[in-house]
Amino acid sequence: MPADARGLADLDRLIHEPARLALTAILNVVDSADFLYLQRETGLTKGNLSSHLAKLEEAGYVAIEKTYRGRIPLTLVHLTDKGAAAYKAYRARFKEFLSRA
Amino acid sequence: MIDIKKLEKRTVQSFFDDGLTEIAAGLMFLILGGYFILQLSTAGSTAGSIVSSVFLIVFFVSFFLVNRLLRFFKRHVSYPRTGYVAFKKKEASPKRRVATAVVAGIISAALVILFRISPSVKLLFPAVNGLLFAFAALLLAHRVGVTRFYVLSAASAAIGVGLAAAGIGDLKGLGFFYLLFGAVILFAGLAALIVYLGRNPRPAPDAQGGPDAR
Numbered sequence: 001m002p003a004d005a006r007g008l009a010d011l012d013r014l015i016h017e018p019a020r021l022a023l024t025a026i027l028n029v030v031d032s033a034d035f036l037y038l039q040r041e042t043g044l045t046k047g048n049l050s051s052h053l054a055k056l057e058e059a060g061y062v063a064i065e066k067t068y069r070g071r072i073p074l075t076l077v078h079l080t081d082k083g084a085a086a087y088k089a090y091r092a093r094f095k096e097f098l099s100r101a
Numbered sequence: 102m103i104d105i106k107k108l109e110k111r112t113v114q115s116f117f118d119d120g121l122t123e124i125a126a127g128l129m130f131l132i133l134g135g136y137f138i139l140q141l142s143t144a145g146s147t148a149g150s151i152v153s154s155v156f157l158i159v160f161f162v163s164f165f166l167v168n169r170l171l172r173f174f175k176r177h178v179s180y181p182r183t184g185y186v187a188f189k190k191k192e193a194s195p196k197r198r199v200a201t202a203v204v205a206g207i208i209s210a211a212l213v214i215l216f217r218i219s220p221s222v223k224l225l226f227p228a229v230n231g232l233l234f235a236f237a238a239l240l241l242a243h244r245v246g247v248t249r250f251y252v253l254s255a256a257s258a259a260i261g262v263g264l265a266a267a268g269i270g271d272l273k274g275l276g277f278f279y280l281l282f283g284a285v286i287l288f289a290g291l292a293a294l295i296v297y298l299g300r301n302p303r304p305a306p307d308a309q310g311g312p313d314a315r
Contacts, residue, residue: 018103021103021105022103022108025103025105025108025109025112026108026109026112028109029109029112029113029188029189030112030186030187030188030189031187031188031189031190032185032186032187033184033185033186033187034180034184034185034186035184036183036184036185036304037115037183037184037185037186038184039184040183040184041111041112041115041184069180069185074185076185091105
């Protein structure tokens with residue numbers, strides 16, 4: 001495998017997927033955000049957003065807290081330390097890959 | 102391909118979509134402007150000395166109340182429409198704190214020296230304030246990419262320099278500056294809020310909770 005392609009293959013596939021990349025990029029800027037905010041900012045459907053968040057949660061990249069605001073259910077999401085480190089590493093690798101390409 | 106930088110910037114911008122921050126800042130400026138005018142109109146009297154001595158109380162109490170108001174409206178107007186988001190609180194680095202203190206010290210020292218040389222320099226107070234707030238608004242506009250902050254920056258410079266050029270200096274000029282600039286910020290915030298409310302109707306309650314289907 002050529003060195004350039006190897007660089008791309010080394011990227012964290014979990015974050016590299018566009019919807020999850022958008023989610024981690026947003027969560028990297030904020031402290032926490034609720035489901036509605038993430039849905040609006042990413043343009044994902046409820047089902048898609050749930051599925052991507054579940055994958056990120058499974059990997060320990062995000063933490064999901066279910067709570068209530070008054071009587072309205074509220075789902076708060078935030079990037080974990082592991083997720084923040086993975087996102088930072090992804091960005092660095094991708095930047096490096098682009099500079100070599 | 103996702104433009105990560107654009108997405109991150111857009112996320113920060115979203116905080117200002119509803120115009121509530123400007124409404125709060127506008128109210129704060131109006132209170133300060135009113136305070137300076139009151140201070141001027143009561144100068145020389147017992148009431149005047151009382152008014153002069155309570156500046157810090159007025160400042161902190163209004164800051165606290167305006168902040169509470171901002172949180173209240175964010176909770177009841179913005180979050181139900183576009184979702185809840187809490188931004189990271191960035192602690193200023195020691196280098197940045199020192200740089201800010203040095204710049205503030207230089208500006209204050211320059212003003213004191215200028216005032217000693219020529220007391221009429223007081224007439225420039227509105228211009229100095231106008232240019233300082235213009236610079237701050239410009240930095241914010243550049244950082245978050247919200248176009249209306251460039252307009253606010255220009256407005257601040259124009260009002261400050263205009264008042265100084267008109268010879269309305271000192272406390273009166275300062276009072277007018279805060280009142281006028283406060284009104285401009287408030288108006289900008291209200292306009293942004295109207296647009297925001299038009300674009301983001303309140304969704305049905307079940308749309309806010311999130312992935313209960315998870």
